Amino acid sequence: MLPERTPSPLRRDALDAAIVDLDGTMVDTLGDFHAALTRTLAELGLPGIAAPTIETMVGKGSEHLLRSVLNHVLVLENQARAAIKTEALMPAAWDAYQRHYLAINGQCSAVYPGVLEGLEALRARGLRLACLTNKPTAFARPLLAQKGLDGFFEQVFGGDAFERKKPDPLPLLKTCEALGTAPARTLMVGDSSNDAQAARAAGCPVVLVTYGYNHGQPARSVDADDWVDTLTELRLA
Ligand SMILES: O=C(O)COP(=O)(O)O
């Protein structure tokens, strides 16, 4: 006798909604991060940083990214007490970064292949859609609009929308609350361990894309329910 199969958590009839991450999942924003950080570092009189180094630091929000970049360049410059100098520079750096990021937002970034088709398929299956990113809401909304993605989402929450960011489960639980859906019936679609850990802790099923930013680690090394190479492959049976 064949063993009874556990129904996949990704079956269409097991889901009411999907929460979709932004950076590394829908839009390849590394060019925007690089451009804004390059301008910020230049304004502060600091040396630049290469895009592949930035890529490993993306995912825990913009303040974390900026702090990591400042510390990285100060350590490389052999500056003593780099961590303390980073903190001292943060207020001015944060002001400069927000200004530069808003000025170039979307100009050096592109929607990944398959995203529009994937979102259309989820919508066609009747799933409610929310975008949940660790990027500030003020960066996320204009980026979604510029890339023609805003119309898919009934809710958009940035990293500043709630008290804590992913990988804490709070933003996912709050997004489910806003959608009015149960976490167990709300799929998280992301690119990093931040999305997967938050989803696990919130009780949401989670699928990771294999092409985004996961701190330099393969997405398949992260605990998730499934992995897809493009959003068109989301297997909702
Ligand atoms: O801004 C970040 O650090 C990453 O944002 P994300 O949550 O959309 O991947």
Ligand SMILES: [Mg+2]
């Ligand atoms: Mg991401």
